Amino acid sequence: MVQSRRDKASERSQSNDQRRKTNKTNKTDKHEQRERQEHHRPTGKIGRKPAPPQTDSTLLKADTFTNAPKVSRRTLTKEEREELAKQEENQRQEEQRLALMADKGPLARWWIRLQHSRDKVSFGMAIVALGVVYGDIGTSPLYTAQTFLTGQGGLGNVDREAVLGMLSLVFWSITLITTVKYVLIAMRIDNNGEGGIFALYSLIRKYGAWLTIPAMLGGAAFLADSVLTPAVSISSAVEGLRTIPAFVPIFKTNPNLSLAITAVIIALLFSVQSRGTESIGKVFGAVVLVWFSFLAIVGIASLGNDWSVFEALNPVHGIRFLFSPHNVAGIALMGTVFLSTTGAEALYSDMGHVGRGNIYFTWPFINIALVLNYFGQGAWMLRNQNNPTYAGVSGLNPFFEMMNTDVRYVAVVLSVTAGIIASQALITGAFTMVSEATGINWMPHLQVRYPARTRGQLYIPVVNAVLCIATLTVLAIFRDSEHISAAYGLALTITMITTTILLAVYMWFHGYRALAVAFSIVFLTIQTLFFVASMAKFMHGGWFTMLLTMVILLIMVTWNDGTKIERSQRRHMRPSDFLPALDKLHGDFRIPYYSDNIVYLTSDTEMKRLDTDIFFSIFADHPKRARAWWAISVETADQPFTREYAVENFKTNYVFRVRIRIGFKVSQSIPAYIHQVMHDLSRTGELPQQKSVYPKIDADPDIGTIRYVLVHKALMPESNISAREALSLRMKYAIRHLVGSPIKWFGLAPYNPQIEVQPLFVTTRRPPRLRRETVKATDAHRASGPSAGAGAAAGTGGKSGKIEIKIADSTAASGVSASLARLAAEKSIAENPAVEKPAENAAASGAGKTDGSGDADRLAEKPAQSAEKTGETAVEQSAEKPASAVPKTRENEAGDAD
Secondary structure: OHHHHHHHHHHHHHHHHHHHHHHHHHHHHHHHHHHHHHHOOOOOOOOOOOOOHHHHHHHHHHHHHHOOOOOOOOOOOHHHHHHHHHHHHHHHHHHHHHHHHOOOOHHHHHHHHHHOOOOOOOHHHHHHHHHHHOHHHHOHHHOHHHHHHHHHOOHHHOOHHHHHHHHHHHHHHHHHHHHHHHHHHHHHOOEOOEOOHHHHHHHHHHHOHHHHHHHHHHHHHHHHHHHHHHHHHHHHHHHHHHHOHHHHHHHHHOOOHHHHHHHHHHHHHHHOHHHOHHHHHHHHHHHHHHHHHHHHHHHHHHHOOOOHHHHHHOHHHHHHHHOOOOOOOHHHHHHHHHHHHOOHHHHHHOHHHHOHHHHHHHHHHHHHHHHHHHHHHHHHHHHOOOOHHHOOOOOOOHHHHOOOHHHHHHHHHHHHHHHHHHHHHHHHHHHHHHHHHHHOOOOOOOOOEOOOOOOOOOEOHHHHHHHHHHHHHHHHHHOOHHHHHHHOOHHHHHHHHHHHHHHHHHHHHOOOHHHHHHHHHHHHHHHHHHHHHHHHHHHHOHHHHHHHHHHHHHHHHHHHHHHHHHHOOOOEEOHHHHHHHHHHHHOOOOOOEEEEEEEEEOOOOOOOOEEHHHHHHHHOOOOOEEEEEEEEEEEEEOOOOOEEEEEEOOOOOOEEEEEEEEEOOOOOOHHHHHHHHHHHHHHHOOOOOOOOOOOOOOOOOOOOOEEEEEEEEEEOOOEOOOHHHHHHHHHHHHHHHHHOOHHHHOOOHHHOOEEEEEEEOOOEOOOOOOOOOOOOHHHHHHHHHHHHHHOOOOOOEOOOOOEOOOOOOOOOOOOOOHHHHHHHHHHHHHHOHHHHHHHHHHHHHOOOOHHHHHHHHHHHHHHHHHHHHOOOOHHHHOOOOOHHHOOOOHHHHHHHHO
16 A cells, blocks of 8 residues: 555656656747747837846946947038028028029120030139139140241240241140140030040940040049149149249259259148148149249230230141241141140140130139230340340240249249149049049049039049159159150140040031031141150150059040950849848757948949848858848939948848948948948838847947958959950959959948958860769779778787787878789789689679678788888888779779789
8 A cells, every 4th residue: 555655756857857848849940940940030019038147237338348330320420500590591692692682684694694604704703713623724835836946956046937937836726735625525424513534435435335445544644644734744844943043053052953843842731732722722722823924024025015925826737837947846836836735635624624615714824824924035036036134045945934033033033833723624524534533433532532612623642642652663764854755745646636536526417517527627626736846755654654644544445345354244133033042041949140230332233132142152162140241322412521331131021231321421330321221121121120239349238249351353364355355354453452342431340351262154165074984993003002092001919929910091101112012912822823713703693792802802902011021111011902902893803814
């Protein structure tokens, strides 16, 4: 009875224990299921998991240490609100002023229409235009007449016919090239207010692929000329200090002083570019206004009462002298005349910086001042052609000589300033052209800053640094303006010819075909003469500009070809293509989280698709499982202070496509904006809530860990592309590595972003199939060596005197010859033929599995014993597995027996 009660109590106890275990297991399963549902909950109501209480204080401490940037609640800063309010007030006052003028007559109404058009004029921007646009063409009087005298053999060889011919060619070159071609025609053809050869190409590239050639060539030549302009303009002006009597002893004692001064000025000029052309232009504009006024005044003073030089307005004088036997320089004279128009292309390129209307407003004043100064220099040459004082004087410069000594001090100071301003015109033009080349994928994407109020005024740090280094290099190579001017202008003639071609194509396809033909004939003839004449400079320094042109052209061609090859693959996926795989990975709990959030930066702004690079990055190697994947693109808006974003979640809570639009004046620090987007989506329930358990550098406990990933491309060896295309891709990737990375531009460097390399999916070559061969007897003999090496026999002498055969590793017998083991096997078979029969029977019956291995062991004993008898060492005995250890066919056995 007692025992029975004890048994029943024990059974009840075991039953209770079993129920408790079952309940505990069920609770654990339910808890795990709830946790999984929490991780994989669809968009809607979000469950909250409380964080450990000690976590909050730790995270708050991390916040005080990292001081990570965070967005404020306002979309504009105080300074931005004040600037916008000021702009609105100025606009309101302008509207009121124009409204009052509406009743003042037809002229006032015309002015009102002008101020509401794209040709709007403002006094402030007109001053900026003087400083930014006209610097290069404003320094031409410094060296054009001087180069003319040098080419004609001195002032004594110049007569009235020569002077009038030179002045006529200069006047009509300025009129036709600068005024007609660029001001009246080219500037009417703009791309959203931007000028330059690349903006022009963007308008007409749909009319033919061949247009890429002149556009690239002209742009490369312009950028090459941008390197020489600061060097020649500033050095020629600084060298004017040598004409001041007080400085003559100093320059004689220090012959390299002018070179050092020029280098310092160039370095300072490039260092202030980050302040923007508006702030620079206001200072330079006032100086240029004084400079051109000075040019006009000294020109009029030199003319005196002799206005007969204005006979040169007749183009017959220029044409007659060009082909006259008295023209010592011959066709090279056109190269000298071309120097008077060197700033025309920069005038067109800088249109986006200051506006077309302000250039129209200021050009008449500039044109008149230039003509008066050139004709004043001509009048001085006519008065002094027989002056014995200047006989035999080399390097005579009529610009300085036509002034009194006291006025010459002012002229030198102003010319130095004008040389700096000339450099500014080319630098701002280079920024514009590189930005436009980036937009059409001819150059790598670079960091662009907008330091002024308008987007047209930009600053590119990489281009600024490259131009500065290249200009200083030119200065170090040529050392003075005389040698630099020998190389100057050749590249720019190429730019002008290519611009003429593109303008003619635009006019042809827009219905002005007769005008296009006439335009092409006239301007291509003139500019071809300029180019042929400038080619005389090739061996005297022109080779350098042509070399720079070829290097820049190579970069453009390389980047363009590489971009086309990359786009030849399928680059985007529809939601139906990528969502099934991502959904499966998101719910696969066997794979640990790579990060809570994985953020990819992409240049694609289309919201309804996903880059293949991102998709394969997620699944490459070990799949990158995350709570959410993000593909983010960044756009620069035309307004200065825009801050907007848009989100596409593809009806999920784990895939997000985000487009951020920020104004060109807004700092592109992306991490702070990404955190804001995540918080906004978390509050709306579109993103499941995330909590950080441990401190992070971003000090944001309400958002999980974030991993930034950038994907770069790599060419596969099997890609079916030519050697030139492969070289283009490699060069493109090398250039991209040199010019910088989006990691810096978007402020990702402190967050340790990951850079991945994905294969470039272009068409690949199919290699021919392998053909399977039948193993022959000779192959078996040949294979016996390696197989013996893989299974070396090691003999150890025991008490019974038997030799044990052990299968060694493949690396254990690397130093022993395979032929020794094979010869030993053949010798053992010859001494004891009986051992061959079991292996033969096994091979004949097809049972070479167990018995065959036993036969192999018995066959292996003989070679080992033979080796022992002949006194071989233990290492030699354990050399390689003999050939008999390999299962044989009858043919192999017969071969061994033979």
